[in-house]
Amino acid sequence: MQKIPISLAQSGMMLAKDVVRAENPNGPPICGKGVELTDSLIDRLRNMGIQSVTVQGHPVWMEGDKTLDEMLKDLDRRFSRVADDPLTGKLKNIYRDHIIRSMGE
Amino acid sequence: MEDRRAEIRNFIMDTRTLPTLPGIVTKLNTLADNDKSSIQEMARLVSSDQVLSARILRLANSPSYGFYRVATISNAMILLGVDVVKSLVLSSSIFEIMEKSVLGLWEHSLGAGVAANIIAKRLHLPECEEISTAALLHDIGKVIIRLNCEEELSDLPVRIAEKGLSTYEAEREIIGTDHAEVGGWLAKSWFLPEKLIVPIACHHDVEAAALHQSKTAVVHLADILIKASGFGFSDNDFVPPIQPAAWKRLDMTETLLAEIVDELEEKLIDVKNFSLEIQSADDSQA
Numbered sequence: 001m002q003k004i005p006i007s008l009a010q011s012g013m014m015l016a017k018d019v020v021r022a023e024n025p026n027g028p029p030i031c032g033k034g035v036e037l038t039d040s041l042i043d044r045l046r047n048m049g050i051q052s053v054t055v056q057g058h059p060v061w062m063e064g065d066k067t068l069d070e071m072l073k074d075l076d077r078r079f080s081r082v083a084d085d086p087l088t089g090k091l092k093n094i095y096r097d098h099i100i101r102s103m104g105e
Numbered sequence: 106m107e108d109r110r111a112e113i114r115n116f117i118m119d120t121r122t123l124p125t126l127p128g129i130v131t132k133l134n135t136l137a138d139n140d141k142s143s144i145q146e147m148a149r150l151v152s153s154d155q156v157l158s159a160r161i162l163r164l165a166n167s168p169s170y171g172f173y174r175v176a177t178i179s180n181a182m183i184l185l186g187v188d189v190v191k192s193l194v195l196s197s198s199i200f201e202i203m204e205k206s207v208l209g210l211w212e213h214s215l216g217a218g219v220a221a222n223i224i225a226k227r228l229h230l231p232e233c234e235e236i237s238t239a240a241l242l243h244d245i246g247k248v249i250i251r252l253n254c255e256e257e258l259s260d261l262p263v264r265i266a267e268k269g270l271s272t273y274e275a276e277r278e279i280i281g282t283d284h285a286e287v288g289g290w291l292a293k294s295w296f297l298p299e300k301l302i303v304p305i306a307c308h309h310d311v312e313a314a315a316l317h318q319s320k321t322a323v324v325h326l327a328d329i330l331i332k333a334s335g336f337g338f339s340d341n342d343f344v345p346p347i348q349p350a351a352w353k354r355l356d357m358t359e360t361l362l363a364e365i366v367d368e369l370e371e372k373l374i375d376v377k378n379f380s381l382e383i384q385s386a387d388d389s390q391a
Contacts, residue, residue: 054374092333
C-alpha cells in the first residue's frame with residue numbers, strides 16, 4: 001500500500017483505500033477501494049480537487065524509499081534484542097508478513 | 106543515587122519550576138473538583154485563552170482520537186471527557202517542547218496514542234479516550250528528565266548501545282529513577298486521575314499496576330507496537346519484550362494482533378501527515 005500524489009497516479013493501479021473528499025473525510029467515498037484507475041478516472045479525481053490516492057503494492061519509487069530487503073533488515077535489527085522472546089517473536093512474524101504484503105510481493 | 110531521585114521528585118512536585126504551566130490549570134482543577142460546576146463553565150475558562158484552545162482542539166482532532174471533528178472546547182469536553190481535556194491543557198506546553206525539539210519522540214507519542222486507541226476499541230474496553238490519552242502521555246517523563254539532567258544523561262545512548270540496556274534501565278543506572286516513574290509523579294502533581302497516572306507510571310512493568318491493569322497493558326503494548334513499526338523515535342529503536350502479563354490480561358491472540366497491526370499501519374500514514382502539517386504550520390508562524 002502506498003500513498004502517492006495524484007500527479008503520479010497511472011491507469012492500471014488499484015486503489016487500496018477509499019478516495020474521500022478532503023473537506024468531508026467522513027462522508028461517502030467518491031471512489032471505493034479495489035477499483036482499477038483509468039486515465040479518465042484520474043482526470044475526474046484531479047478535477048474534483050483530490051491531491052493524493054492510496055494504491056496497492058509499491059508502484060512508485062521515490063528518493064529515500066527502502067527496498068523490501070532493506071525493510072526486512074531494519075525489522076531484524078529492531079527485534080535483535082528480543083530474538084528469543086516467544087511473544088515478541090509472534091509480533092515480529094506479523095510485521096514481517098505485513099511488510100512483505102505491503103510491498104506487493 | 107537516592108539523593109538524585111529525591112531531588113528530581115522534589116523538582117517535579119514543586120509546580121513553579123515546571124515548564125510554563127498555564128495559570129488556567131489551577132482554576133480548572135478547582136472547577137473540576139466542584140460538583141456544582143458545569144462543563145460550560147470549564148469550557149468557557151479554557152476558551153478564554155485562544156492560543157491554548159487552538160492547541161487543545163488540534164490535539165483533540167489528532168489521529169490519536171480517531172479523528173473526531175471537534176470544533177469547540179465544550180464539544181471536546183463532552184466527546185473526550187473533562188479528564189482528557191484537562192490532561193491536554195496540562196501537557197500542551199510539554200507537547201510544544203516535543204514538537205519543536207524532540208520530533209521523533211513527538212511522533213512516537215502520537216503513534217502510541219493511535220495504537221492504544223485501536224487496541225482499546227478492538228477489545229471493546231471502556232474509556233478508550235482515557236487510554237489514548239495515557240498512551241499519548243506515556244513518555245512525558247522523558248521530556249522532564251532531558252530538561253533537568255541533560256549533562257548526566259549525555260552518555261545514555263552509549264550505555265544503551267554498549268551494555269544492551271533499555272532506556273529505562275540506563276536511566277535508573279544514571280539518575281536512580283526512570284521516565285515512567287517521573288511521568289507518574291508529574292501526572293500526580295497535576296492531579297490527573299489514577300486511570301491516567303498508573304498506565305504512565307507502569308508502562309514498562311504491567312504487573313506493578315495494582316489498579317487499571319487493562320489500561321496499563323494497552324499502553325505497554327501500544328508502546329511496543331509503535332517501536333516494532335519503526336515509526337517515530339524514542340532514544341533507541343530496539344523493540345522491548347512484550348510482557349506475558351500484558352498479553353494475558355488483554356486475552357491477546359496472534360490473529361487479533363495481526364488485525365491491529367494492519368489497522369495501525371494504515372492509520373500511521375495519516376499520523377505522519379498530521380505531524381508534517383503541524384511542522385509546516387509552526388514553521389510558517391515562526
